[in-house]
Amino acid sequence: MQLDQDHSGVFNVNYLPLQGLKTELSAECWLVLFEGQVVLNDEGAGEHFLWFSLEKFQPVIKQDAIVTGYFHGKAVGVVELTTLTVEADTVSFRSLLSVSDSTIYSLISHGLQILTSRSEHAFCGCCGHQTREKEGEWAMVCPECGHHAYPRISPCVIVLVTRGDEMLLVRHHRHGKESTMHTLVAGFIEPGESAEDAVHREVFEETGLTLGKLHYCFSQSWPFPHSLMMGFHAEYKSGELILEEEELCFGGWFHRDNPPDLPPEFTIARKLVNVFI
Ligand SMILES: [Zn+2]
Structure with missing residues (x-):
């Protein structure tokens, strides 16, 4: 593979x-x-x-x-x-x-x-005082209480789930009814959670499936506004597709030789799919 x-x-x-x-x-x-x-x-x-x-x-x-x-x-x-x-x-x-x-x-x-x-971070999150840039770092520092605020980076997982020669693709409501773009299951890592745990949880929450082997592939900074997407590949283990309907409008298995409309080439979702198809 x-x-x-x-x-x-x-x-x-x-x-x-x-x-x-x-x-x-x-x-x-x-x-x-x-x-x-x-x-x-x-x-x-x-x-x-x-x-x-x-x-x-x-x-x-x-x-x-x-x-x-x-x-x-x-x-x-x-x-x-x-x-x-x-x-x-x-x-x-x-x-x-x-x-x-x-x-x-x-x-x-x-x-x-x-x-x-x-x-x-123009104002301190602890005391409300106006902050200023800290020399030599990207942090904003509060001159009143000394609180440092660094640029926020929000880690997310995104996962290509495969079952033999098939891959799991989904469509989101947020892309609009007219969109035909199929993408991968993704979500934010929660406090106290490992990236691997987040992959298992997100896939189960959004599709009802459980996963077997998984491994980390690569990552991409996603500045909308400050995510870090961590890309995984996981093998399907068990379960029938039960979609989380508030977020997803479609989910299904596609053969690697016959992919549907996919995200643009520069996205990590597409890069993960590209190494499979
Ligand atoms: Zn302060």
């Missing part, structure tokens, strides 16, 4: 995350965001999602740029705009991801999650 192959991560040498916060002075190019959309540059130079000058945005930049990493050796800052005053196309982060390579994915995912964290 192909799923037994080694899928250990390969470090992305084109994207290097920083260990701490830097000011905009050290940024050499910028990722510009407006209302959750990426503003595309019209400078005709380099990558169309990066800007090489912020001059035209200066009056409407919400806060100093945060340098979140390097792209092909250039320090990249992330900024948010209060209004879009220049004529420029914008594109949703999700759709940009679908056409991007892993370098761009890492860069945007990291930058977006740091911005989200700063906005979610």
